[in-house]
Amino acid sequence: MGKRDRLSGNEAVAVAMRQINPDVVAAFPITPSTEVPQYFAAFANDGLVDTEFVPVESEHSAMSACIGAEAAGARTMTATSANGLAYMWEMLYIAASSRLPIVLAAVNRALSGPINIHNDHSDTMGARDSGWVQLYGETNQEAYDNFIMAVKIAEHPDVCLPVMDCYDGFITSHSVEVIELLDDQDVKNFVGEYKPKAYLNNPNGKVSMGPLDMPAYYFEHKRQQAEAMKNAKRVILEVSEEFYKLTGRKYGLFEEYKMEDAEVAIVLLNSTAGTAKAVVDELRSKGVKAGLIKIRVFRPFPVDEIVAALKGLKAVAVMDKADGFNGAGGPLFTDITSALYGKADVKVINYIYGLGGRDVRTDDIEVVYDELLKIAETGSVKSVYNYLGIKE
Amino acid sequence: MSKLYERPKSLCDVPMHYCPGCTHGIAHRLIAEVMDELGIEGETVGVAPVGCAVFAYDYFECDMQEAAHGRAPAVATGIKRVIPDRIVFTYQGDGDLAAIGTAETVHAAARGENITVIFINNAIYGMTGGQMAPTSLPGQFTQTSPYGRDVKKQGYPVRISEMLSTLDGPSYIERVSLDSVPNINNAKKAIKKAFQKQIDKKGFSLVEVLSTCPTNWGLSPVESMKWLKDNMIPYYPLGVFKDVD
Ligand SMILES: Cc1ncc(C[n+]2csc(CCOP(=O)(O)OP(=O)(O)O)c2C)c(N)n1
Ligand code: SF4
Numbered sequence: 001m002g003k004r005d006r007l008s009g010n011e012a013v014a015v016a017m018r019q020i021n022p023d024v025v026a027a028f029p030i031t032p033s034t035e036v037p038q039y040f041a042a043f044a045n046d047g048l049v050d051t052e053f054v055p056v057e058s059e060h061s062a063m064s065a066c067i068g069a070e071a072a073g074a075r076t077m078t079a080t081s082a083n084g085l086a087y088m089w090e091m092l093y094i095a096a097s098s099r100l101p102i103v104l105a106a107v108n109r110a111l112s113g114p115i116n117i118h119n120d121h122s123d124t125m126g127a128r129d130s131g132w133v134q135l136y137g138e139t140n141q142e143a144y145d146n147f148i149m150a151v152k153i154a155e156h157p158d159v160c161l162p163v164m165d166c167y168d169g170f171i172t173s174h175s176v177e178v179i180e181l182l183d184d185q186d187v188k189n190f191v192g193e194y195k196p197k198a199y200l201n202n203p204n205g206k207v208s209m210g211p212l213d214m215p216a217y218y219f220e221h222k223r224q225q226a227e228a229m230k231n232a233k234r235v236i237l238e239v240s241e242e243f244y245k246l247t248g249r250k251y252g253l254f255e256e257y258k259m260e261d262a263e264v265a266i267v268l269l270n271s272t273a274g275t276a277k278a279v280v281d282e283l284r285s286k287g288v289k290a291g292l293i294k295i296r297v298f299r300p301f302p303v304d305e306i307v308a309a310l311k312g313l314k315a316v317a318v319m320d321k322a323d324g325f326n327g328a329g330g331p332l333f334t335d336i337t338s339a340l341y342g343k344a345d346v347k348v349i350n351y352i353y354g355l356g357g358r359d360v361r362t363d364d365i366e367v368v369y370d371e372l373l374k375i376a377e378t379g380s381v382k383s384v385y386n387y388l389g390i391k392e
Numbered sequence: 393m394s395k396l397y398e399r400p401k402s403l404c405d406v407p408m409h410y411c412p413g414c415t416h417g418i419a420h421r422l423i424a425e426v427m428d429e430l431g432i433e434g435e436t437v438g439v440a441p442v443g444c445a446v447f448a449y450d451y452f453e454c455d456m457q458e459a460a461h462g463r464a465p466a467v468a469t470g471i472k473r474v475i476p477d478r479i480v481f482t483y484q485g486d487g488d489l490a491a492i493g494t495a496e497t498v499h500a501a502a503r504g505e506n507i508t509v510i511f512i513n514n515a516i517y518g519m520t521g522g523q524m525a526p527t528s529l530p531g532q533f534t535q536t537s538p539y540g541r542d543v544k545k546q547g548y549p550v551r552i553s554e555m556l557s558t559l560d561g562p563s564y565i566e567r568v569s570l571d572s573v574p575n576i577n578n579a580k581k582a583i584k585k586a587f588q589k590q591i592d593k594k595g596f597s598l599v600e601v602l603s604t605c606p607t608n609w610g611l612s613p614v615e616s617m618k619w620l621k622d623n624m625i626p627y628y629p630l631g632v633f634k635d636v637d
Contacts, residue, residue, distance in 0.1 A: 028491075028492070029517055029523045029536075030520065031519075031520060034520050045538050045539055053536075055523065057491040057494065057526055058491060058492040083442075083460060083461060087461075113458070115442065115446065115458060
């Protein structure tokens with residue numbers, strides 16, 4: 001088995017990258033993801049990997065180079081945050097529609113403006129409809145594990161889609177934790193050799209990648225892309241099962257924390273789950289039936305499974321670390337309520353929290369559970385779309 | 393008693409966040425002195441970059457607009473087209489101007505936009521912690537070139553002033569350095585001339601200011617000045633590359 005080591009989230013992901021030994025990494029620095037390519041540059045310069053490391057001049061070029069490399073048949077990866085991800089936007093869609101299994105460490109940071117370097121999820125939430133699979137992780141261990149699994153999910157012939165490994169800037173990316181690393185050889189065996197079906201200069205015949213696609217077939221290609229995203233759900237579970245056999249670490253579509261007999265629950269993403277679990281434990285010690293759901297797979301969205309998990313609860317709060325600016329709620333909230341529509345009658349409220357790195361403490365999470373308990377008791381919802389910990 | 397030295401009116405009376413010995417502070421002061429001397433403080437708009445100078449809006453007494461990384465010349469274009477009788481300048485590092493914002497720089501220059509660009513070339517991405525920039529010198533140690541920039545793998549530095557001087561749009565392009573008192577005095581003259589070109593509606597002007605980043609170069613401020621003189625000036629020769637009336 002692998003060894004234990006003290007690593008920051010970024011360092012852990014850079015180690016995963018080294019163990020995967022991709023063919024190409026093209027990147028441009030941006031806080032808080034900078035360290036990933038930076039550690040990797042050191043590995044490349046020390047000859048620990050066989051990778052072409054290309055420090056390009058912008059993220060638009062980073063993702064473009066990833067697209068070119070992947071189209072030429074290379075296993076390719078990169079890392080970015082916030083405006084870097086936004087600057088990749090055009091290329092994100094092209095990578096997904098070209099069915100190129102690029103893997104990206106998306107270290108969550110608030111998107112400008114106003115400019116801010118701290119954590120929230122406005123960057124990757126904006127990319128949720130770009131056609132990328134999105135995995136979210138609470139801890140350094142999850143960021144590392146998801147990154148390794150991402151390669152196998154992305155490259156699966158039924159998927160062939162790019163994957164983002166999303167984890168919280170600074171909170172996860174820079175905090176140091178003891179994590180369990182796989183052996184280099186185990187990672188190598190797990191991800192296997194990359195054997196794309198079609199790539200440039202492929203001996204099996206001529207290909208054109210990313211050509212003009214007019215009304216005659218554009219729609220069918222988008223339909224295939226949507227199908228691949230649906231397939232991804234099954235493939236993610238298969239890959240996670242295989243990973244479990246290798247490591248003993250179990251991953252599903254989401255983590256259910258003390259949900260068996262829960263009456264009220266919070267649903268959220270990433271590192272705040274740690275804070276919320278402490279509150280759940282505290283409430284449980286007082287006999288309150290509180291639970292938590294931490295979404296791991298946000299794209300594809302696990303609609304049926306979420307409905308099954310939330311059905312029968314007296315009240316649910318969805319916490320979004322990004323606003324939706326739709327006048328109705330955050331992106332996770334709208335996905336959850338539309339999943340529940342017509343399938344389960346659950347009272348769901350929304351809290352927007354932690355924007356631009358606003359600290360979220362156990363006291364804040366307690367406020368949310370208190371509100372849920374009131375709803376559970378009275379059956380009435382005062383306000384659906386709320387802000388947590390804001391100065392008003 | 394006569395006053396020999398005072399804070400320019402155009403420079404805010406606040407402590408700067410720059411590292412000790414960083415030349416961003418000198419460059420700010422020169423611009424502020426020029427704004428005072430030309431009497432344009434009340435009619436100038438500055439465009440701040442993303443980079444260590446992201447807080448430039450805290451230091452100049454004029455109105456400031458923050459631009460996304462690399463976009464300053466395009467944003468300045470918009471501002472200048474609306475208030476053509478005001479003075480619009482951008483203040484940009486080499487990552488901002490010569491990496492992610494190269495297209496904006498080239499096209500603002502090619503259009504002959506009547507703006508002034510102050511280009512701080514410190515041969516590294518300072519703010520993100522010292523990664524290789526397109527302007528990093530051959531052999532230069534950075535976080536992403538830990539054994540020195542290998543031109544075979546990582547290409548060659550970009551000489552922006554020379555490149556832009558091949559265009560017909562710019563009216564004035566000069567490269568200066570902040571490594572010594574005579575060079576600092578020259579830098580101020582160049583900055584003043586660049587603003588004057590804009591006042592005279594001559595079109596795009598740019599001053600490339602060779603600068604230091606002691607923190608990420610891993611040198612003391614004094615050693616940094618020497619490193620600039622011994623390494624940067626030979627690769628980036630000082631002088632006027634374009635001056636048309
Ligand atoms: C789209 C985007 N990509 C990357 C960044 C991260 N970033 C911030 S400053 C910087 C480099 C700044 O270097 P330079 O312009 O040379 O200025 P210096 O800090 O050296 O003064 C980078 C890459 C960003 N803010 N936005
Ligand atoms: S990091 Fe470098 S450029 Fe930035 S303030 Fe410090 S010395 Fe100056």
